[in-house]
Amino acid sequence: MSLVKVMDQEAIRRSIQRMAHEILEKDKDAKKLALVGIRTRGVVLAQRLTAAIKAIEGVDVPMGILDITLYRDDLTLVATKPVVRQTSIDFDISGMKIILVDDVFFTGRTIRAALDALVDFGRPAVIQLAVLVDRGHRELPIRADFVGKNIPTSKEQNVQVILDESDGKADEVIVED
Amino acid sequence: MTWKHKHLLGLQDLSRQDIELILETAKSFKEVSSRDIKKVPALRGKTVVTLFFEASTRTRISFELAAKRLSADTLNIASNVSSTSKGETLLDTARNIEAMNVDAMVVRHSLSGSVFILAEGLKCSIVNAGDGCREHPTQALLDMFTLQEKFGRIEGLKIGIIGDILHSRVARSNIWGLTKLGARVTVCGPSTLMPRGIEQMGVEVCYDLKKVLKDSDAVIALRLQKERQQDKFLPSMREYSRLFGINQAKLNEASSHLIVMHPGPTNRGVELSADVADGKQSVILEQVTNGVAVRMAVLYLVLGTKTE
Numbered sequence: 437m438s439l440v441k442v443m444d445q446e447a448i449r450r451s452i453q454r455m456a457h458e459i460l461e462k463d464k465d466a467k468k469l470a471l472v473g474i475r476t477r478g479v480v481l482a483q484r485l486t487a488a489i490k491a492i493e494g495v496d497v498p499m500g501i502l503d504i505t506l507y508r509d510d511l512t513l514v515a516t517k518p519v520v521r522q523t524s525i526d527f528d529i530s531g532m533k534i535i536l537v538d539d540v541f542f543t544g545r546t547i548r549a550a551l552d553a554l555v556d557f558g559r560p561a562v563i564q565l566a567v568l569v570d571r572g573h574r575e576l577p578i579r580a581d582f583v584g585k586n587i588p589t590s591k592e593q594n595v596q597v598i599l600d601e602s603d604g605k606a607d608e609v610i611v612e613d
Numbered sequence: 614m615t616w617k618h619k620h621l622l623g624l625q626d627l628s629r630q631d632i633e634l635i636l637e638t639a640k641s642f643k644e645v646s647s648r649d650i651k652k653v654p655a656l657r658g659k660t661v662v663t664l665f666f667e668a669s670t671r672t673r674i675s676f677e678l679a680a681k682r683l684s685a686d687t688l689n690i691a692s693n694v695s696s697t698s699k700g701e702t703l704l705d706t707a708r709n710i711e712a713m714n715v716d717a718m719v720v721r722h723s724l725s726g727s728v729f730i731l732a733e734g735l736k737c738s739i740v741n742a743g744d745g746c747r748e749h750p751t752q753a754l755l756d757m758f759t760l761q762e763k764f765g766r767i768e769g770l771k772i773g774i775i776g777d778i779l780h781s782r783v784a785r786s787n788i789w790g791l792t793k794l795g796a797r798v799t800v801c802g803p804s805t806l807m808p809r810g811i812e813q814m815g816v817e818v819c820y821d822l823k824k825v826l827k828d829s830d831a832v833i834a835l836r837l838q839k840e841r842q843q844d845k846f847l848p849s850m851r852e853y854s855r856l857f858g859i860n861q862a863k864l865n866e867a868s869s870h871l872i873v874m875h876p877g878p879t880n881r882g883v884e885l886s887a888d889v890a891d892g893k894q895s896v897i898l899e900q901v902t903n904g905v906a907v908r909m910a911v912l913y914l915v916l917g918t919k920t921e
Contacts, residue, residue: 503641506653506683506913517616517917519634520641520910556650 442587443609448568448599451584452481455566456488458582463533466493468561470532472500474550475521477539480601481568485537500525502536507549523553530558535582539597541567544576569609571595587611616914620732620739623748624789632790635910636758642913643906645682656685659716659916664707665742666692666722671877671901672742672752676719679908685716685916703727704734711735717916720744725782738915746780751911752876753786755904757794759896760831762903763872768795773825774816775857776835776884779806779846783876784835788814801825802835802857805846822857826867833874834859834884850883860886864894872896 443451463469466489473482479501486499503521511517536550547565554563566582571589587609589595594612598605616634624632645653661680663673673689680687690710701709707718717738720728725745732739743749761767772791778784778800791798798816800807812818819825826832837853847853859873873885873895881887889895 506641506645506655511655511917517914520638520913522641522644524644552654556652557648 438613440611441608442611443569443585443607445607448584448607448609451568452484453488455582455584456485456492459485459535459566460489460493466495466497468531468533469495469535470498470500470527470529471535471537471566472502472525472529472550472554474536474538474546475501475503476602477568477597477599478502478537480599481539481566482537483601485535485566498527500527500529502550502553504546504549504553507552509545509549525557528558529554529560532560533562533564534560535564535566537566539568539599540595541565541570541580541583542573542595544574544578547578548576568597569595585609616917619915620728620741621750621911621915622728622732622739622741622744624750624753624786624793625748627750627790627793629793632754632757632793635754635907635914636761638910638914639754639758639903639906642679642682642909643903645909646902646905652682652684654684655913656680656683656916659683659685660688660714661685661717661719661912661916662688662690662710662715663719663742664690664710664721666703666720667743669721669742671904672721673719675901675904676740676742676751676908676912679905679912682905683909683912685912688715704730707731707735711737717912740911740915743782745782746785747782748786748789749782749876750786750790751904751908752783753790754911755900755907756783756787756833756874756876757790758903758907759874759900760796762899763896764830767791770796770830771828772796772798773819773829773832774798774800774835775822775825775832775859776802777806777837777841777846778802778811778835779808780838780841781835783833785814787833788816792816799825799829803847803853822859823863823866826859826863826871829867829871831872831874832859833876836876836878837880837883839880854883858882858884858886859889861888861892864889864892869894874900877901 471482473479501524503523505520564581567580568584570583570586596610598608677687719740719742721742725747728741728744774784792815800816801819875897
């Protein structure tokens with residue numbers, strides 16, 4: 437088993453910073469903008485993006501947390517049910533521009549579940565996707581709007597994102613064979 | 614933390630971790646019930662049957678709503694219209710329902726332990742909604758959920774259970790659950806309605822209601838089951854109410870942060886006076902709200918384990 441570090445703390449910081457700029461570039465006054473992080477690490481990334489947007493433009497963008505467990509398409513296939521955690525979106529998403537945030541973009545099935553979950557809360561004007569790592573191998577016709585880093589992988593490899601807030605270790609992205 | 618049980622027959626059989634997992638999962642489902650669209654697709658395509666051989670409104674509706682909010686299909690069968698009134702046995706009735714490819718059966722029956730017969734004889738998941746005087750696990754779970762919400766913990770809480778302990782499956786389930794989670798439970802009621810040897814379940818017995826009220830963080834008043842009093846356990850309802858009914862005057866002598874719970878339906882003026890049932894310290898309606906969340910969690914977990 438080999439471990440390759442593909443992003444370090446600085447690279448992650450710069451990526452988040454750039455994505456925050458890109459988000460604002462596309463939506464200048466950010467009036468209708470809101471971020472929704474997908475548990476677990478998407479939440480951390482959404483928090484950092486929200487802070488970066490605040491630092492750049494001085495606007496407070498609302499942020500929500502989404503747990504997609506109940507919307508997974510493999511619930512009947514797994515042997516034991518995954519632990520369900522709380523969703524918390526305390527603003528009305530209808531008419532908003534929602535940016536979904538996740539750590540690793542792989543098959544696209546998590547995002548499909550997140551879209552289903554999100555529309556149960558209202559009808560956003562736009563939903564876009566921001567991910568720290570896009571590793572390819574999509575199984576659904578879904579693409580990301582903001583990407584931190586494209587990392588070519590084989591399907592068997594495992595991509596691990598480690599973030600200080602969720603893992604208690606220094607930020608890094610590792611590809612595992 | 615993973616869930617390994619196919620059935621929920623009682624809290625006696627669960628570990629502390631199991632109970633904590635249900636309570637934790639229920640938090641997420643409470644949020645689902647607060648949405649505009651109160652439905653998630655987690656149990657899409659599953660069929661849940663409620664099979665009730667005893668009268669019930671609250672529990673049955675609560676289970677039905679729980680299943681529906683998880684997108685399962687539901688079917689309700691009450692004893693007076695089922696074939697048991699034509700002489701069919703419990704197991705036969707259940708097997709026939711199961712033959713229509715049912716995934717879970719929520720059962721209430723007047724016989725203690727009847728759910729074990731079903732769990733052994735059927736392939737689908739069985740959820741106990743009350744079996745005789747034995748257990749009513751989801752009621753105890755929603756009581757614990759409510760306590761956890763109110764106090765932020767269960768460990769170390771002092772809980773009084775008041776009333777007809779002898780016939781109460783709610784009391785038994787609560788005793789199993791609360792003691793496993795580290796609460797100190799005191800039972801209080803007329804000596805004729807106090808089961809002998811109840812101390813062996815890890816509870817204290819006290820016959821003085823005022824003392825229990827004074828010493829507790831929360832009390833669970835049990836419904837006086839009038840249908841089970843034909844054997845003259847009590848001299849009169851009035852005497853029961855005077856000694857073991859909770860009214861505002863008795864509450865005023867206890868701590869103002871004491872909360873009053875009741876599994877319903879309440880006999881107003883018997884175990885609780887109207888001003889207490891509707892008062893600031895009562896959380897009876899919150900218990901009902903939490904009941905749906907807890908039952909969603911139970912159905913979700915029980916239907917998740919693969920059936921071999």
